[in-house]
Amino acid sequence: MSQQDILEGLAAIVNEVAGVPVEDVQLDKAFVDDLDIDSLSMVEVVMAAEDKWGVKIPDEEVKNLRTVGDAVTFISANS
Amino acid sequence: MTREVVVTGMGMTTPLGGDVASTWSALLAGTSGISTITEEWVLEQPCHIAGFMAVDPTEVLDRVETRRMDRSQQAALVAAREAWADAGAPEMDLDRLGTVIATGIGGVTSLLNAHDTLRERGASRISPHLVTMIMPNGPAAIVGLELGARAGVHTPVSACASGAEAISYAARMIQEGRADVVVAGGTEAVICDLTMAGFAAMRALSTRNDDPQTASRPYDVDRDGFVMGEGAGVVVLESREHAKARGATIHGVYGGAGLTSDGHHIAQPDPEGRGASRAILAAISDAGLTPADIVHINAHATSTPQGDIAEFVAIRAALGSDADSTVVTGTKSMTGHLLGGAGAIESIFTILTIRDRVVPPTANLTNMDPAIDLDVATSPRPLPAGDIAALNNSFGFGGHDVALVFRSN
Structure with a gap:
């Protein structure tokens, strides 16, 4: 699983959950500040990512996932 | 005021x-x-x-x-x-x-x-x-x-x-x-x-x-x-x-409301329609009108054997002989019963009825229940010109009775 594959998968999830255009979901973008993902939508993103890549993303880890790149790195390292 | x-x-x-x-x-x-x-x-x-x-x-x-x-x-x-x-x-x-x-x-x-x-x-x-x-x-x-x-x-x-x-x-x-x-x-x-x-x-x-x-x-x-x-x-x-x-278009006027409760049964209507008739009279009074002013009723009329009778009894008790000159309709014959949405869509139907001066029909009424003495429209019926008022009835499990009056001006 390449980082690019994970980015594309994550972009599809963020689009499904919050309607953010796929092309806006880039590694340097922050979920809250740039993509306007609220805390409830973030829970949905995490659930969908867990299902897609078979990872467990604990709540205490979620707060460290500030940017899309943070999430891609975590999923890449733990899936 | x-x-x-x-x-x-x-x-x-x-x-x-x-x-x-x-x-x-x-x-x-x-x-x-x-x-x-x-x-x-x-x-x-x-x-x-x-x-x-x-x-x-x-x-x-x-x-x-x-x-x-x-x-x-x-x-x-x-x-x-x-x-x-x-x-x-x-x-x-x-x-x-x-x-x-x-x-x-x-x-x-x-x-x-x-x-x-x-x-x-x-x-x-x-x-x-x-x-x-x-x-x-x-x-x-x-x-x-x-x-x-x-x-x-x-x-x-x-x-x-x-x-x-x-x-x-x-x-x-x-x-x-x-x-x-x-x-x-x-x-x-x-x-x-x-x-x-x-x-x-x-x-x-x-x-x-x-x-x-x-x-x-x-x-x-x-x-x-x-x-x-x-x-x-x-x-x-x-x-x-x-x-x-702001120069808004006015579709109709809210006249008033009557809200009562049956104190009778959790799901059965009071067969004497006492709560419902008090709600109807309270709504008419709240609107500053008398029963003779009501030219149309959009009834609750859910098509249950008991409910339709109880509402008829309530309408008669409230309006007396003035019920003879009121055109009643039951629009649930076409929409079905929208439960919590019913009173809202039927209020809109009542407002449209007054605005367009036409009562929508009650569908599927082929053999009028002889126990019900009301003038029920089975085809669209015109309403008179001038100032008119109409009633919308809604009743709910729990014994809730709500009547609303709308007016033309």
Whole structure:
């Protein structure tokens, strides 16, 4: 699983959950500040990512996932 | 002197159409919105028929919006957007804008779907939107958020009288000076195996499965229960001075409300219709009118054997011989029974009846119940010119009685 594959998968999830255009979901973008993902939508993103890549993303880890790149790195390292 | 309340916007989505215009024309044509449920679970149940929204809200709303909302909330939002646009989307002080949207039951289908998820996939897979999808105040809150309303967001719950109670509550907010504009109505979308089983267990539903479009037949001797419908109706109520100042189109005038309770039984109507007749008289009095002024009644008329009789008794008790000169109709014969949405869509029908001076027919009334002595329209009936007033009745399990009066000027 390449980082690019994970980015594309994550972009599809963020689009499904919050309607953010796929092309806006880039590694340097922050979920809250740039993509306007609220805390409830973030829970949905995490659930969908867990299902897609078979990872467990604990709540205490979620707060460290500030940017899309943070999430891609975590999923890449733990899936 | 309380402030006068007028109707400046209307919106709905019903088994007859996705908006007011299409629903109203289907209603005047006597069209039924009832069909056979095609899902397999109906085969285990006595009732196989219902009135689904003619235009599914997911076809109208944005995909991301719909996945966060229960179907009843989606319907309310569709109706509210139409009503708000119809009112001219007034630019106003949002501290003076309120919403009152009722539901009889709430987000039951979302609750059941989530329960399936819980059982099949575990607690960690429950949507973070579940709670706001199932809470009964969800539709009012969603509409309030959409418009930025800050005068108050409320949700009266009185089963099948909820939609009418919401309109009376909204009018009171304006009369008392809490708000200048209130978006008000009711919504329901609970056609699923569990709720149908529950109403069937009460023997409340029609089982005329072989002929869905004639199953809802208020006042007919062969009526055998109500047919469940889904959808929402929303009105924009406004103080007359506020409407006048912005040059709004006034569709009709809110006259008054009467709210009582039976104190009789949790689900059976009082056979003497005492609570209902007091509600009717209170509404007429609140409107500053007398029974002789009521030219039309949009009746609750659910097509249950007992309910239609009890309402007839109540109308007779309240209006006496003046009931002879009142044209009654039961529009649930075409829409089915929208439960918490019923009082709202039927208030809109009442307003349209007054505005267009035509009473929509009661469909499927082929053999009038000889025990019911009312002038029921079976084809569209004209109403007289001049100042007229009409009544909309709504009753709910729990013994709730709500009557609303609307006027032409």
